[in-house]
Amino acid sequence: MSDDKKLTTRAENFSDWYNELVLRAELADYSPVRGCMVIRPHGYGVWERMQRALDDMFKATGHVNAYFPLFIPESFLSKEAQHVEGFAPECAVVTHGGGKQLEERLVVRPTSETIIYSMFAKWVQSYRDLPLLYNQWANVVRWEMRTRLFLRTMEFLWQEGHTAHATHDEAEAETRRMLGVYRDFMEGWMAMPVITGQKTESEKFAGALRTYACEAMMQDNKALQAGTSHNLGQNFAKAFDLTFQNEQGQQDYAWNTSWGVSTRMIGGLVMTHGDDSGLRLPPRLTPIQMVIVPIWKTDEERAATIEVAKRIAEELGSYKRPDHERIRVHVDDRIGIKPGAKYYHWELRGIPLRLEIGPRDLAANSGMLARRDTREKRSISLDALRTELPAILDTIQADMLAAARARLEANTIRERISYDRFKEVMDGPGAFVYAGWNGDPAVEARVKEETKATIRVIPDAEFRSSEAPTTCMVTGEPAKYEVVWARSY
RNA sequence: CGGGGCGUAGCGUAGCCCGGUAUCGCGCCUGCUUUGGGAGCAGGAGGUCGCCGGUUCGAAUCCGGCCGCCCCGACCA
Numbered sequence: 001m002s003d004d005k006k007l008t009t010r011a012e013n014f015s016d017w018y019n020e021l022v023l024r025a026e027l028a029d030y031s032p033v034r035g036c037m038v039i040r041p042h043g044y045g046v047w048e049r050m051q052r053a054l055d056d057m058f059k060a061t062g063h064v065n066a067y068f069p070l071f072i073p074e075s076f077l078s079k080e081a082q083h084v085e086g087f088a089p090e091c092a093v094v095t096h097g098g099g100k101q102l103e104e105r106l107v108v109r110p111t112s113e114t115i116i117y118s119m120f121a122k123w124v125q126s127y128r129d130l131p132l133l134y135n136q137w138a139n140v141v142r143w144e145m146r147t148r149l150f151l152r153t154m155e156f157l158w159q160e161g162h163t164a165h166a167t168h169d170e171a172e173a174e175t176r177r178m179l180g181v182y183r184d185f186m187e188g189w190m191a192m193p194v195i196t197g198q199k200t201e202s203e204k205f206a207g208a209l210r211t212y213a214c215e216a217m218m219q220d221n222k223a224l225q226a227g228t229s230h231n232l233g234q235n236f237a238k239a240f241d242l243t244f245q246n247e248q249g250q251q252d253y254a255w256n257t258s259w260g261v262s263t264r265m266i267g268g269l270v271m272t273h274g275d276d277s278g279l280r281l282p283p284r285l286t287p288i289q290m291v292i293v294p295i296w297k298t299d300e301e302r303a304a305t306i307e308v309a310k311r312i313a314e315e316l317g318s319y320k321r322p323d324h325e326r327i328r329v330h331v332d333d334r335i336g337i338k339p340g341a342k343y344y345h346w347e348l349r350g351i352p353l354r355l356e357i358g359p360r361d362l363a364a365n366s367g368m369l370a371r372r373d374t375r376e377k378r379s380i381s382l383d384a385l386r387t388e389l390p391a392i393l394d395t396i397q398a399d400m401l402a403a404a405r406a407r408l409e410a411n412t413i414r415e416r417i418s419y420d421r422f423k424e425v426m427d428g429p430g431a432f433v434y435a436g437w438n439g440d441p442a443v444e445a446r447v448k449e450e451t452k453a454t455i456r457v458i459p460d461a462e463f464r465s466s467e468a469p470t471t472c473m474v475t476g477e478p479a480k481y482e483v484v485w486a487r488s489y
Numbered sequence: 490c491g492g493g494g495c496g497u498a499g500c501g502u503a504g505c506c507c508g509g510u511a512u513c514g515c516g517c518c519u520g521c522u523u524u525g526g527g528a529g530c531a532g533g534a535g536g537u538c539g540c541c542g543g544u545u546c547g548a549a550u551c552c553g554g555c556c557g558c559c560c561c562g563a564c565c566a
Contacts, residue, residue: 015560034557090565111566145490145564152565213566225566264566295525302524340526358525368525452562489566 007348009276014220021270022149025279025349035147035154039263042349043150045287046266047157051137053189053284054159054261057181063133063161068115070139071106076114079239083113086206090142092154108141113207113236113258116162121242124164124254130244131174132164150267151224151489158262164242164254168233171255172210175231178259179212182227190265191282191400192216192272193408194226195432195484197457202441205258209233215456215484217408218271221430223456223488226268229259267489272404273373279350280373282400283393288330290316290389291346292367295339295358305357306333312355312385327389347372352396353389355380373400408432414465419474422485426451432486434459436469436479443474447485455483 007024008016022028027043039047055065071094078084087110094106109115120132141155161178165171179196186192194214204211208230215223236242237253246252273280283289292313294305313329330351332342339356346354356368361379370377373396380388412432413425425431437443437455448454458481469479 019559030558140566142565146560146562156566158566228566260566262566293525297524336524336528338524338526338528340524341528342526344527356525360525 007276007278010219010274017274017276018267018271019149021274021279021348022267027266027270027279028149030149033154035144037149037153039157042287043266046269046281046285047263049285049287050185050189050265051159054181054185055135055137057185058135058159058161061133061177061181063135063163065136066134067136067138068112068119070109072109072112072115074105074107076118077107079114080207080236082235083207083239087111087142090144092141092143109138110140110142111258111260112136112138112140112160113162113232113256114240117164117236117240117242117256120162120164120254121240124242124244127166127244127246130164130166130254131170133161133174134163135159135161148267148489150263150270152264156262156264158260161257161259163257164237165257166244166246166252166254168255171233171257172231175210175212175229175257175259178257179214179227179229182214182229182259182261185261186214186216186226186265186268187401189282189284190269190272191397191404192226192268193401193405195457195459195463197459197463197484199228199457200441200444200455200483202444203454205230205232207232207235208258209235213457215486215488216268216272217411217432217486218268218489219274219407220271221411221432221486223432223484223486224264224268224271225456225488226265227259227261230257232256232258273400274350277344278348280400281350281352283352283397286350286352287328288351289328289393290330290353290355291342291351292329292331292355292357293339293342293346294331294333295356297359301359301362302335304362305359306331308362308382309333309355309357312382316386316389325386325390327393343370352393355385357382371396373403416469417473422453422473423451426453426485426487430487432456432484433473434465434469434482434484435473436471437481437483438472438475438477439480440475443472447474451487453485453487456486456488458483 007020010017025042026040028037028039031038077087091110092108094108095102124130137159139155139157144152144154147153163174165174183194183196186194194216196212196214199211199213205228210231212229213225214227216226218224234253234255236256242254243251244254270279292309294309296302296305309331313331316327316329343354350372352372354370361367365383366379366381368377369380414434422433425433444455464482469482472479
C-alpha cells in the first residue's frame with residue numbers, strides 16, 4: 001500500500017482515521033471472509049511481543065499453559081443456563097464432517113469454560129489437586145453482526161486463563177490478582193492507563209458471579225474494555241460436576257475463575273497513541289525499536305553508510321547481549337528511495353526511534369537520532385548508542401504513559417453534573433464521568449437508551465473520588481455506588 | 490436484521506443522466522540521472538468495468554435479480 005497520501009486526521013473523522021491507519025501501517029487487512037481479518041507481520045509482531053510479556057507474567061504468578069480443542073459438543077454449552085443464553089446466538093456451529101451429518105453438532109468455541117471445566121472434573125478428586133492454574137493461547141469465534149479491525153472481528157486471538165480453587169476467597173483473590181496483572185501489562189507495556197473495577201449485573205460475563213475489567217480511554221474519549229477477569233463462583237463446577245473432597249472429607253464444588261485479553265488490545269494501542277502522522281508504538285511492544293536510514297550521494301558513501309548501519313544493528317541486536325540490553329534494529333537500505341520517503345514510511349508504522357547516518361555524520365562518528373513520539377531530533381555519538389539507547393527507550397516508554405494519563409485525566413469529569421449536562425457531554429466531546437448511581441438496573445438501561453453511555457465499571461477504591469457522590473445523577477435518590485459512565489467500543 | 494453509501498488495474502478515481510469496450514493520479518517494471526523530509530525524465534506492464542440475466546446491431550452506461558464491502562443503529566472482548 002502506498003505511503004504517499006496524508007491520513008484522514010483524527011479530528012476530521014476518528015473512525016476513518018483508525019481504519020486507514022490500521023491498513024496503511026500494515027497491521028492488518030480485510031480478508032476474503034466477511035468479518036475476519038488478516039493480521040500482517042507488523043501487527044502480528046506487536047501481538048507476539050504482547051504474548052511474550054503476558055506469558056512471562058502468567059508463569060511468574062504460577063500458571064501453566066495447555067491447549068483444549070477448538071470444537072465443543074453443543075450440549076456442553078447448554079449446561080450452564082446463563083452461559084448458553086449469552087453465547088448461543090453468536091456461535092458458529094459445525095453440522096457436517098467427512099461428508100456426513102454429525103450425530104452431535106459441534107460449536108466452534110466462543111470461549112472455553114465448558115470444555116475446560118469438563119476436563120478439570122476428570123482431573124480433580126481432592127483438595128490436594130487444587131488449585132489448577134491454567135492458561136491457553138487460542139483463537140475463538142463469535143458471529144458478530146458488525147465488525148471492526150482488531151476491535152471486533154468474528155475470529156480473534158486471545159489468551160484465556162481458567163482456574164479452579166477450593167474456596168470462594170481463593171478464587172476471588174485469583175480474579176483480582178489477574179486483573180492486576182492485566183493492569184500492570186497495559187500500563188507498563190502498552191503505556192495505556194486503565195481504570196479497574198467491577199462490572200454491573202447487566203455487563204458481567206454470562207455465567208459469572210462477578211466480572212472485573214480494565215477500561216481504557218481512547219482519543220475520541222470512548223472507553224475500550226481491554227481485559228476482563230471473572231469470578232465464576234461454583235456455576236460451572238455445578239454444571240460439569242467439578243467436585244473435590246475437602247479437608248473435612250466432604251464433597252464440595254470447586255470455585256472457578258476465567259480471565260482474558262485479546263488482539264483487541266492492538267486496537268487500543270492504535271487509538272491510545274496514534275497521531276495524524278500514523279502509529280506510535282511503545283518501545284517495549286514494537287517489533288522494531290530503531291530504524292537506521294543511511295544517506296549517501298556516491299556509491300562509496302552508500303557502501304560506507306550501509307556498512308556502518310549494519311554493523312550497529314548487529315551489535316545492538318546481538319543475541320549475545322543480555323536481553324534487557326538488546327535493541328531491535330532495522331536498517332532501511334533500500335536503494336532508489338529518498339531519505340524523506342523513508343522517514344514517512346517508518347513514522348506511519350510507529351517505530352519509536354530513527355537514526356540517520358550520512359557522510360557528514362560518518363566523518364564525525366555520529367548520527368541524528370529522532371524520536372517518533374515527540375519528534376525531537378538530536379545528534380548522538382555512534383559509540384554512545386550502546387550505552388544510551390536503553391535509557392532513551394525507557395524514557396519514551398515512560399513519556400508515552402504520562403501523555404496518555406494526562407489525556408485520560410483531562411477528559412475525566414468528577415464534579416457533580418446534572419443529567420442534562422451529562423447528555424450534552426456524551427453527545428459532544430465525550431468523557432469518563434464519575435457520578436453517583438442508585439444501583440437500579442432500570443436507570444442504567446434508561447441512560448444507555450438516551451445517551452448510548454453505559455456504566456463502564458464501579459471503580460476500585462484508588463480511582464474513586466476523594467468525596468463520594470451522595471446522590472444518583474439521574475434520579476437524585478441516594479447513591480449506592482460511585483460509577484464511571486462513558487460511551488464505549 | 491433496519492437505515493445510509495459504495496463496487497471500474499494493487500490503491501484512489503473519471504466516464505453512467507444523453508449506449509459505440511475505458512480517463513487521470515499514485516503505486517509497479519526497465520533505463521539513466523538522483524538521495525540530509527514524500528525525486529526527475531523516458532519507455533513499459535497491468536482491467537471478463539462485482540456476478541447473473543434481459544433490452545439492443547452494440548452495455549461500464551438502460552432494466553431486473555443476486556452478491557460483497559464500508560458507515561450508522563440493535564448485539565458484543
